Amino acid sequence: MARHTARDxxxxxxxxxxxxxxxxxxxTRQELARHTGLSPATVATLVTEFLSGxxxxxxxxxxxxxxxxxxRLTIDPDRGRIVGVDVAETYVDxxxxxxxxxxxxxxxxxxxxxxxxxxxxxxxxxRVIESAVEDGGTERERIIGVGVSMPGHVHPxxxxxxxxxxxxxxxxxIEKMLEKVLPVPVYVDNPLKAVILSEMWFGVGSxxxxxxxxxLGTGVGAGIAIDGSLLRGTTNNAGEWGHTLLELDGxxxxxxRRGCVEAYLxxxxxxxxxxxxxxxxxxxxxxxxxxxxxxxxDGLAAGDxxxxxxxxxTSRYLAAALGDLVNLLNIPxxxxxxxxxxxxxxxxxxxxxxELPHHVMPGSLPGLTVEPSRVPGNAVALGMAAFxxxxxxxxxxxxxxxxxxxxxxxxxxxxxxxxxxxx
Amino acid sequence: MARHTARDxxxxxxxxxxxxxxxxxxxTRQELARHTGLSPATVATLVTEFLSGxxxxxxxxxxxxxxxxxxRLTIDPDRGRIVGVDVAETYVDxxxxxxxxxxxxxxxxxxxxxxxxxxxxxxxxxRVIESAVEDGGTERERIIGVGVSMPGHVHPxxxxxxxxxxxxxxxxxIEKMLEKVLPVPVYVDNPLKAVILSEMWFGVGSxxxxxxxxxLGTGVGAGIAIDGSLLRGTTNNAGEWGHTLLELDGxxxxxxRRGCVEAYLxxxxxxxxxxxxxxxxxxxxxxxxxxxxxxxxDGLAAGDxxxxxxxxxTSRYLAAALGDLVNLLNIPxxxxxxxxxxxxxxxxxxxxxxELPHHVMPGSLPGLTVEPSRVPGNAVALGMAAFxxxxxxxxxxxxxxxxxxxxxxxxxxxxxxxxxxxx
Ligand SMILES: [Zn+2]
Ligand SMILES: [Zn+2]
Numbered sequence: 001m002a003r004h005t006a007r008d009x010x011x012x013x014x015x016x017x018x019x020x021x022x023x024x025x026x027x028t029r030q031e032l033a034r035h036t037g038l039s040p041a042t043v044a045t046l047v048t049e050f051l052s053g054x055x056x057x058x059x060x061x062x063x064x065x066x067x068x069x070x071x072r073l074t075i076d077p078d079r080g081r082i083v084g085v086d087v088a089e090t091y092v093d094x095x096x097x098x099x100x101x102x103x104x105x106x107x108x109x110x111x112x113x114x115x116x117x118x119x120x121x122x123x124x125x126x127r128v129i130e131s132a133v134e135d136g137g138t139e140r141e142r143i144i145g146v147g148v149s150m151p152g153h154v155h156p157x158x159x160x161x162x163x164x165x166x167x168x169x170x171x172x173x174i175e176k177m178l179e180k181v182l183p184v185p186v187y188v189d190n191p192l193k194a195v196i197l198s199e200m201w202f203g204v205g206s207x208x209x210x211x212x213x214x215x216l217g218t219g220v221g222a223g224i225a226i227d228g229s230l231l232r233g234t235t236n237n238a239g240e241w242g243h244t245l246l247e248l249d250g251x252x253x254x255x256x257r258r259g260c261v262e263a264y265l266x267x268x269x270x271x272x273x274x275x276x277x278x279x280x281x282x283x284x285x286x287x288x289x290x291x292x293x294x295x296x297x298d299g300l301a302a303g304d305x306x307x308x309x310x311x312x313x314t315s316r317y318l319a320a321a322l323g324d325l326v327n328l329l330n331i332p333x334x335x336x337x338x339x340x341x342x343x344x345x346x347x348x349x350x351x352x353x354x355e356l357p358h359h360v361m362p363g364s365l366p367g368l369t370v371e372p373s374r375v376p377g378n379a380v381a382l383g384m385a386a387f388x389x390x391x392x393x394x395x396x397x398x399x400x401x402x403x404x405x406x407x408x409x410x411x412x413x414x415x416x417x418x419x420x421x422x423x
Numbered sequence: 424m425a426r427h428t429a430r431d432x433x434x435x436x437x438x439x440x441x442x443x444x445x446x447x448x449x450x451t452r453q454e455l456a457r458h459t460g461l462s463p464a465t466v467a468t469l470v471t472e473f474l475s476g477x478x479x480x481x482x483x484x485x486x487x488x489x490x491x492x493x494x495r496l497t498i499d500p501d502r503g504r505i506v507g508v509d510v511a512e513t514y515v516d517x518x519x520x521x522x523x524x525x526x527x528x529x530x531x532x533x534x535x536x537x538x539x540x541x542x543x544x545x546x547x548x549x550r551v552i553e554s555a556v557e558d559g560g561t562e563r564e565r566i567i568g569v570g571v572s573m574p575g576h577v578h579p580x581x582x583x584x585x586x587x588x589x590x591x592x593x594x595x596x597i598e599k600m601l602e603k604v605l606p607v608p609v610y611v612d613n614p615l616k617a618v619i620l621s622e623m624w625f626g627v628g629s630x631x632x633x634x635x636x637x638x639l640g641t642g643v644g645a646g647i648a649i650d651g652s653l654l655r656g657t658t659n660n661a662g663e664w665g666h667t668l669l670e671l672d673g674x675x676x677x678x679x680r681r682g683c684v685e686a687y688l689x690x691x692x693x694x695x696x697x698x699x700x701x702x703x704x705x706x707x708x709x710x711x712x713x714x715x716x717x718x719x720x721d722g723l724a725a726g727d728x729x730x731x732x733x734x735x736x737t738s739r740y741l742a743a744a745l746g747d748l749v750n751l752l753n754i755p756x757x758x759x760x761x762x763x764x765x766x767x768x769x770x771x772x773x774x775x776x777x778e779l780p781h782h783v784m785p786g787s788l789p790g791l792t793v794e795p796s797r798v799p800g801n802a803v804a805l806g807m808a809a810f811x812x813x814x815x816x817x818x819x820x821x822x823x824x825x826x827x828x829x830x831x832x833x834x835x836x837x838x839x840x841x842x843x844x845x846x
Binding site: 229235246 | 576654656679790
């Protein structure tokens with residue numbers, strides 16, 4: 001049976017301290033030890049490593065009555081820059097962050113849903129990174145890593161898109177393709193893993209240890225955390241809530257099965273529901289998914305009765321599908337994210353809350369909160385930046401065998417002259 | 424946010440060592456440290472504590488070439504006796520185990536499904552424990568604890584049956600009622616938690632770290648383990664897979680919702696399916712659930728076409744509902760347990776395996792195993808005995824503050840003269 005190795009634990013301790021710094025803000029070593037439950041010695045070692053790597057700096061020195069002076073530590077936002085990229089089926093969205101994961105610049109572009117050439121997608125990613133970098137006035141040589149979320153089945157250790165059904169991709173080495181052009185480490189993962197890391201670090205994770213965040217867009221899925229750990233599953237495929245059943249033999253889902261949740265709650269599913277209510281409804285003329293969802297939001301604001309019916313049916317589907325998630329996992333919190341949620345949450349959530357008691361087992365209902373995510377900006381891009389920061393800290397640690405003091409590694413920055421490319 | 428305390432970790436380390444002893448058989452301290460990933464010092468401390476408490480004894484002393492003599496340790500089966508009790512809606516089933524969880528004696532009785540008085544159920548439990556104790560020729564004073572699985576929502580810390588829908592129980596203090604009569608610690612939990620602990624310790628847990636075990640009986644549910652930890656959920660309600668949707672607005676489920684998995688895969692659900700296929704089928708005349716399921720098995724063996732149709736439809740429902748579980752959790756193993764599974768697995772599993780690829784996402788299918796559980800005997804009773812053993816070890820540890828050596832506690836045995844009751 002797989003067991004934690006000492007190396008795994010060292011990484012995890014490192015991430016615990018990092019997470020605590022985000023949650024607590026500027027902190028003393030004692031506060032970090034208390035919050036993480038790690039020993040003062042372990043915290044001291046990691047803080048020394050982070051200080052040497054320039055990731056932390058000393059924000060203040062406090063002299064309490066009777067005690068020794070205490071250093072208050074904080075992440076140094078200017079140690080570097082990180083780019084988080086959200087590649088979806090219809091768009092690419094990138095954000096440049098400082099090392100404290102504050103957003104500095106943003107870029108986005110539409111992807112042609114019918115283009116599936118990996119070079120086309122990679123080119124889109126590079127263009128959008130470029131515009132985010134320009135928007136943020138970022139010095140390119142300060143970028144220490146790029147995190148890219150890819151839809152479908154991704155293998156984060158190898159950076160391979162194992163299977164992306166919408167593009168019919170099999171084993172596309174997306175990380176290698178990007179690293180050929182971008183002279184910094186690239187980390188590839190799946191959006192469900194990114195949104196749950198965001199939620200753990202910057203959302204309800206400050207209040208609860210177990211949670212799901214439901215991502216509503218073209219596809220739908222759930223990022224899941226149990227007892228403070230992100231649920232990846234054996235092959236990084238956990239969270240395919242979009243492909244659990246709402247109705248056996250129901251609507252055709254694009255995964256090949258019938259009746260999946262996604263066929264009702266994905267943006268094309270909303271279109272199907274509206275067509276069932278009123279096949280002639282003018283909103284159905286919007287051919288692009290995001291335009292359609294925006295038009296639904298506008299129509300709801302104007303009190304359109306067919307769209308009101310659509311919202312009511314969609315809330316009920318959502319309550320039923322979230323009920324399944326809560327009944328199985330008995331989690332105390334579900335948050336909603338993604339562009340469909342951004343556009344429609346104010347109409348969906350009140351009705352959803354009314355419906356939930358009909359779908360959640362009585363023992364799992366008290367204390368259950370369901371709300372739009374409070375994670376700022378694009379939760380996928382932010383989560384990918386957080387993963388990239390974790391990777392950076394791990395490399396920092398690997399460069400420092402016990403007893404030696406690590407130094408900032410100049411290769412973590414971009415040397416443009418050496419690479420001669422456009423980032 | 425909730426964090427592990429040092430106390431939690433000490434319990435967990437203790438259980439890790441115990442689990443390793445079950446998995447490895449007689450082991451040296453080094454082997455236990457290697458298998459658990461715990462430090463040799465931690466293992467040495469726990470082994471000393473277990474030896475002092477009489478839980479372990481030295482099976483052999485080995486002299487390897489060049490090395491120090493090494494003690495090979497094993498659980499002492501004769502340190503005590505544990506009773507595991509499976510209380511279901513239609514029966515009570517009890518097994519007496521030695522401390523190595525070898526079964527020594529068994530007892531069972533039917534419960535009247537229409538009787539819901541707690542005293543009636545408690546009396547049934549006591550009678551069945553008594554017959555298991557007699558069957559095993561167990562000396563009553565050697566019993567160190569009784570573990571009782573109760574259906575519904577259970578709070579294991581207080582031993583309260585918070586809600587048992589089939590009996591309409593609310594906040595029945597089942598542990599207190601039993602401890603009034605049984606002069607040993609009683610531990611109460613839910614069957615889904617018991618079956619997954621059994622599976623982790625005595626089933627596929629020797630091969631995988633994450634798994635689900637699906638319990639098929641009157642009700643259905645799933646015990647879930649993720650990365651070697653049992654999933655309890657916030658209120659010990661995790662695993663209510665029986666109350667996830669197979670079909671929105673489908674068959675009425677006794678939980679009040681329509682279309683739950685249990686309405687198709689619980690024993691009464693099988694009856695409904697058969698009535699849909701052939702409302703006049705003679706098997707439907709069996710009024711007791713277990714007789715009905717046994718008659719279905721007999722009819723399948725005889726090639727009855729309506730029952731063959733029932734098995735085919737049931738396999739398909741099961742594949743769909745297991746597909747949801749696997750798509751959400753991306754676990755590598757699902758096992759089947761419970762009396763419906765015992766009776767019908769040989770007819771359900773082959774068809775289920777044929778159906779599964781239609782319901783499981785391609786990334787979660789390779790390497791997925793679905794099979795009847797290999798856990799011997801009643802997995803609920805065995806799991807409850809294992810929990811009771813964990814509780815016993817925790818008490819052993821609590822009685823030994825750092826630096827002192829714990830001694831066997833005579834109160835862990837039953838002093839019949841003092842209590843004068845019938846156990
Ligand atoms: Zn699907
Ligand atoms: Zn139900």
